[in-house]
Every structure is written in C-alpha cells, then in structure tokens.
Amino acid sequence: MDRLVAYAGRQYHGAVNEQAIFSFYEHVVKREAWLVAPADAGSARFCASKDFDGDMVYMNLWFPVSGTFDLHVADSRDSGGQCVAQAN
Template structure:
C-alpha cells in the first residue's frame, strides 16, 4: 500500500513539474515574441507615408498560436494605389529591403530584409477603397500573403 502511494506521489510530482516547465517555457517564448513585435513596430518604413494619406494607430503583437511577431499601420486618404505602391517601393529599396514579386496574394508590394534576429517580411495591401495596410512580420506567411 505504502509503495503504491509513493509511486503515485512521484508520478504526480513529475507530471506537475513537467506542466510547470512547459508553462514557463511557453511564457518565455511569448515574451520573446512580444519583444520582437515591439522592435518591428519601430521599423522606419512604418514611420513614413506618402502625401495625401493619414496614418491610423499603429498595431503590433504576437500570434500566440505560431509565435509570429508582427507590426503595422493602416492609412487612409486620397492618394492613388499606384502612387502608394511606388512610394513604398522607393522607401523599401532605399532602406535595403529586397522587393519581391507580390504573387497571387492580395498584397500589392512585398519585400524582405535580413536583420540581426533573422528575416522580416513586409507586405502592402489595400483592404478597402481609400485604405491601405503596411504590415511587417517575422514570418513570410503573415498578413496579406505575398
């Protein structure tokens, strides 16, 4: 009887320890993801906009399912889609982003850049007439899919 109770207690302690270690590990990963999101929110590309548009409140965060950090901003205004794409293509190239084909996704402009922590990806999309979204993430499949 005593032996069964001892074994049960040891198993319970091992399971509890494993759960605590897993929760701590996940929390550390999420904290790191949030740090990366804050860094992405400070990317200079998000601080510039073409004439004729007004920025909305910037956003940043961490996709908790995949631990993908992201940041971005939506803008509204009367500038043409072509003028906006051209503006951000010039800014991206100036800041050493590698502009890539936008492919079949909804993004009109895509780029990537190697930074100290890895590669980050930018996409520019137009979700509504008169509105565009500039999105940066540390995963190529985040946002408007290039």
C-alpha cells in the same frame, strides 16, 4: 517551445493615392536594400524581405478596397503576409 512572432500592421483609410503610396514604399525599400518578392495576384501589391541581424523580416503593402491600404511588417511569412515567395 512555442514561437513568438514579431508583428506590426496598420490599415489606413481616407483619400488614398495608390500610385503615390506604392512609389513611396518602392523607393524606401530599394534605398534600404530590401529584396522584392512577387505579390500574389489579387492580394498584396508589394512584398519585400530583409535580414536584420540574422532574422528575416517581411513587409507587405496592399489595397484591399478603394480608399484603404494596409501595411504589415513581421518576422514570419505566415503571420498574415500576402507574398507568394520569399524575396531572394
């Protein structure tokens, strides 16, 4: 049977304050008890995972170019995620 992947992602453009965006998501992730994972050098700035009713969900935040940031959430690490390891 093929496995379906739940995925949501968005790329934002404009005046991007990288540190403010990073700080916001860092605060939310800690407040909501997500587990932080190491980010792959040169790709993701921030990676986290959390178990939701038995399903692991992965969040990736990165800044591919100046003035742009990407935020992706998926139930699979291989669905475009940029994290080198699962948070634990």
